[in-house]
Every structure is written in C-alpha cells, then in structure tokens.
Amino acid sequence: MIPDFQSIMLPLLQSFKNDEIKSNKQLRKDMINNFNITEKEQKEKIPSGTQFLYYNRVAWAIAYLKMADLVSSPKRGSYKLTNEGKTVLSHPPEKVTISFLKQFDNFSKNRNPEKDETIEENNQITEKTPDELMEIGFKQIKNELLLQLLNQIKEGSPYFFEKLVLDLLIKMGYGGSEVENSEVTPKGSDEGIDGIIKEDKLGLDKIYIQAKKWENNIGRPEIQKFVGALQGKRAKKGIFITTSTFSKEAFEYIRNLDTAVILIDGKKLAEYMIENELGITLKQNYKLYNIDSDYFMEE
Numbered sequence: 001m002i003p004d005f006q007s008i009m010l011p012l013l014q015s016f017k018n019d020e021i022k023s024n025k026q027l028r029k030d031m032i033n034n035f036n037i038t039e040k041e042q043k044e045k046i047p048s049g050t051q052f053l054y055y056n057r058v059a060w061a062i063a064y065l066k067m068a069d070l071v072s073s074p075k076r077g078s079y080k081l082t083n084e085g086k087t088v089l090s091h092p093p094e095k096v097t098i099s100f101l102k103q104f105d106n107f108s109k110n111r112n113p114e115k116d117e118t119i120e121e122n123n124q125i126t127e128k129t130p131d132e133l134m135e136i137g138f139k140q141i142k143n144e145l146l147l148q149l150l151n152q153i154k155e156g157s158p159y160f161f162e163k164l165v166l167d168l169l170i171k172m173g174y175g176g177s178e179v180e181n182s183e184v185t186p187k188g189s190d191e192g193i194d195g196i197i198k199e200d201k202l203g204l205d206k207i208y209i210q211a212k213k214w215e216n217n218i219g220r221p222e223i224q225k226f227v228g229a230l231q232g233k234r235a236k237k238g239i240f241i242t243t244s245t246f247s248k249e250a251f252e253y254i255r256n257l258d259t260a261v262i263l264i265d266g267k268k269l270a271e272y273m274i275e276n277e278l279g280i281t282l283k284q285n286y287k288l289y290n291i292d293s294d295y296f297m298e299e
Helices: 005-014 025-035 052-067 083-090 107-111 130-155 158-171 222-230 249-253 266-275
Strands: 071-073 076-082 182-184 195-200 206-212 236-243 258-265
Touching: 005 025, 005 052, 025 076, 025 107, 052 107, 052 182, 052 206, 052 266, 071 107, 071 130, 083 266, 107 195, 130 266, 158 182, 158 195, 158 206, 158 236, 206 258, 222 236, 222 258, 236 266, 258 266
Parallel strands: 206 236, 236 258
Antiparallel strands: 071 076, 182 195, 195 206
C-alpha cells in the first residue's frame, strides 16, 4: 500500500546520511524500498491520470520538509539535510506530520505567506459550505505552488533567470508577444542591464530589464544604480525583477522619478508566471454546475 505523504516524511529524512546529497530519483527509489511499494503500486496514478501516485506523494513530502527548512536544495532537483533536519533526527518523533512541522518558524510563513485560512488537519470544518471549502483548498494549493515555483526559480542559474524574466514579459504581451523582440544582454557589456524588450518592430521604444536572483532584501541603492543605467541609455522605461523583496525606501524612491520604473518581487513574479501559465502545466480541470432555474419554470 502506498503511504500518505505525511507517513513518508520521517523515513525520507532518515534516508539521508550526514551531508549526503540525493536526487529526486534516488529519494523515490529509497521510499519504494522503505515501504515495499510493489511494481503494480508504482504504476498507480492520481485521479487525473497525469502523474504516478507515489511520485506525487514523495514530491509533496519533500515540499513540506523544505517549507520547514529541514531539507534544502543545493542544486536543481537535489536535496540534503539542513542543520535543523539533523537536529530533528537526533531526537526523532514517532512521525513527522504537518502539526509537527508547525513548530518551525518558517513553515507557516512558507506554506501560507498571506496567512490565508486553510483547512486544518483535524477536519473540524463543519461550519464551512462546500463552496467555501473549495475556495480555501484552491488558495492553499496556489500558495504552495507559489512557494514551489519560487524555489524552482532560485535553483536555476542567473542566466536562466534572465531568460525566464524575458519569456514572462513576452507572455504578458510586451514586445507584441514576439520572442524575437526580446534579448538577454551579453555578459561583460550589460552596463547594469540584463535584458531588453523592443516594443515596436523597429526597436524605437524599448524596455530595459534588471533581473536579480537574490535572497537579501533589495534597497534603494540598487534601484539607484539601475536608474543610472537607464539614464545612460536615455531610457524611459525599466523593470527591476528579483526573487527576493524590495525595501520600503526602494518603492518610495521610484515614485518621484521621471523614468517609469516597475519593481516586481519574487512573490509577484511567481503569481505572474501562474497567471500567464509559464513554467507550469495544467494539473486538473473541475467543472462546477448550478441548477438552471429558467429550464424548470413552467408557464
């Protein structure tokens, strides 16, 4: 029998040895061996038929452990124990559950950054209507997708991030939605500009982009440097996109500029990617119906 994802979390943690780095493939293999998942069970799929069930549950186990900072991802698709994870294993609980993970400061923040209402594990939700539960579940899934998407972005190279940013802006309709109207600035000659979007075919109107794959908060000095680079290009439009966040001073600074500068932080970047279906695939469609009252009206 394939275990639920909460039952997978502790054995998955215990499969690591010290500073060992493991790939997704190796972790799935470890869990197959740990739980004796048969070949038949390995072929079992989730209801939508888009993914193997045990793949899905191992992936969610990894995601939740990462939210609690018990594992980290030193490179794309690979994981290792953090110091916090090692501490947990030094005195392991009987089982690692969502309730157990809530004791870690970053878990609630990462799992639910906007502190939206979520479905509690004890299922004491009788006061909620089905429509409310659907909305709560949708918000929770979206928040977790935002986190996973942002983590995936951070695992890529700076060059990949610059390309991703241009792909997103093209998807959003800039440059006439034509890929040919975007370019990543060659290294060594960027002068503070990472990419350019041509808004017209002749390139008379351009948007200049700075893409920073950072962890730390970005303050006013970095934005001033970007504005200086824009002025050097005699540019009137600029977009500064980061995987991290901007300080209050950074936002205050751009309000009084003659040059139009837009700041997009990591959360907003991930939201735009979901909205424009970049880097994600449709998991499942659900149709909700209401009674057609007009049909049942008798004259």
